[in-house]
Amino acid sequence: MRVNYRLSSKELSGVPGEAAWAESMGYDGISSSETAHDPFLPLAMAATSTSRVILATSVAIAFPRSPMVTAHTSRDLQDLSQGRFRLGLGTQVKGHIERRFSTTWAPPGPRLREYVQSLRHIWDCWATGNKLDYQGKYYQFSLMTPFFNPGPSLYPAPSVFTGAVNAYNCQVAGEVCDGLMLHSLTSAEYVRDVVRPGLDKGAAKSGRARSQTGLTSSGFIITGPNQSSIRAATADVRRRIAFYSSTRTYFPVLEAHGFQEIGAQLHQMSLRGEWAEMGELVSDEMLDAFAVIGEYDEIAGRFLERYGGLLDEINFSPSTEGPIEEVQLRRIIQELREGV
Template identity: 40%
Template sequence: MKIDANLGADLAGAPAAAAKLEQDGYAGVWVAEAGSDPFLPSLQAITATGSVTVGTSVAIAFARNPMTLATVGYDLARASGGRFVLGLGSQVRAHIERRYSMPWSRPAARMRELVLAMRAIWASWEDGAKLDFQGDFYTHTLMTPFFAQQPHPHGPPPVHLAGVGRLMTEVAGEVADGFFVHPFTTGRYLREVTLPALRRGREKAGREGLDGFAVCGSQMVITGDTEEETAKAARGTKRQIAFYASTPAYRPVLDLHGLGDLQPELTALSKQGRWREMTDMITDDVVREFAVTGAPDEIAPAIQAEVGDVYDRVTLYTPYRVDPASFAPHLRGRDEAR
């Protein structure tokens, strides 16, 4: 199981930060789309490193279209020498419609078509195939030589999709090369819901099992060198769990554990801005379902024991201030593939 790290949004500091993460022993560097564009720091990380995987985790797919994503993905695959992964997520309806002013409908079906459209575009560049993709959401039928990308030896990047619900997870298994498991998950949800859905998607595509398909986790961890640091980490993690649990789309995870009644209560509090009260509602028992706790040298073994049979690679998810270098001495020898 490979252990990865998240890269911050500071564009100017991205090269040095990425180089340091590679030096510290992380196998991959991921860039999220939180407030800044994720592709610019990805390029910075690519140019500053030589061996680590670099990718978006995730770029918001529905804020863009298949042509723009195919173009930037192909460019970064070329620049990275094949180390770039195009990670995509749907976001939720309110953000797509009200923040990005983009259309929203049938997100799983739309995501499936978006990936297939990208692959059609890449095929037109790689193989010279006529671009003639006509779907329910996207239509791409024009590709002139002036605008076509020149093929390169590394080809299109692997496409990883993120999701929580069964439908989006099945789509990932069917059309993607890998899947990002949302941080708001549990070992039980992984084994009872996520993996079966991925396998159903693979079966639709005529493939058996998950061989050759990357399952990437984002594991919440609570750690610190002192009791005070650990307490702050626990509080930050509870706050993040409360935030995720207030989202109706993520309720199925809670339902599986008999915690579904938490969601409407937390949603109501979130609309009133009562974040402290939301955090207080997350008990230690709930935290144990979602997070791994221990000293820095105990985190990697604990994750291996908890989900090492599921994940090909995992990113340490720390919704509080912590230096990624604190884990560095404990990463060596743990980045071999499962």
């Protein structure tokens, strides 16, 4: 199982050092997310201080960007990193697309399928010189003059992973993507009963083998040197679970465990702005469903017991009260990498 690290530097100047440290710890990949900062720029910085790890957006929001813009950015990062860039795309929810990005909303699954297909057509045009001609419902591309064509790259086109929660978007990933990224609010049961069948259905539709689509996730991971430190880290994870559970997009995950009524209550609390109180609704049962909890010497085994055989990669940037000692971190990463 490959093990990935999520960048946490708030300033771009801190990224090269953090990325080099993560590579030295034995991580297989480094990811950057689109929250308060751009997801691509940190990876450009990380490319300058690393030589081995995969560099991935996890995720970049697709629909505010034309596939052409994303194709150019991805190509440049692939060249800069000497073939180590991976494009991870997400759809976001309607409210953010319309009100935060001021972009038109459309059914996200079919639109994301076309987004990925059009990216591949653009990259193929550059690599082979074939005429650019992609005609879909949501995206149409037919113009590529030499002035705007970077030509063939020394490296293959970037792999494309997409984020998904519902069964349909899992099917899209199985149909057209190199991999699927699961949200932190997930569980082994949901992966087994919803995600993997969706991937299988998509793969069958396009005549691909299921093994061609990688699967990466982690759920929430809470660890520490002792039970006292774990209890201190748990409160923050309860708040994060409550926040995500208040979003209706994630209700299918809650329904798989019978937590849909709690989700509805949390949604109403979010509308009233009762963010500080929401974590109190996350019971121990709910916490256990979505989080793997254990001390340093047991967390790898507990994670593998729950997710072994279901995932190809784990995102391991655990919730802790304080920083993990490097010797402990190296050991946990190694145990996870050696797990099945």
